[in-house]
Amino acid sequence: MGRRLVPLTLDNLADLPTPCRECVFWELDSVRGGEAVAQGTAAQEKEAWLSSVLLEWGSCG
Numbered sequence: 321m322g323r324r325l326v327p328l329t330l331d332n333l334a335d336l337p338t339p340c341r342e343c344v345f346w347e348l349d350s351v352r353g354g355e356a357v358a359q360g361t362a363a364q365e366k367e368a369w370l371s372s373v374l375l376e377w378g379s380c381g
Contacts, residue, residue: 327379333370341366 326332333341342362344353347369356362373380 328370329374329379330367330370333367344369 342357344356344362344365347353348356348365352365353362356365370380
């Protein structure tokens with residue numbers, strides 16, 4: 321199995337491994353990130369962040 325790079329989009333966000341899909345370390349400040357993890361909403365926060373990035377900058381990754 322090889323590695324491949326693909327643009328990160330809302331369609332393939334679910335393909336990320338769970339720890340990566342739910343990690344918001346870089347996306348949110350420490351307070352909001354901690355709250356998202358504690359409330360179990362980190363994956364939704366990551367999706368919202370990605371959506372805003374896609375709207376402003378296009379695909380990332």
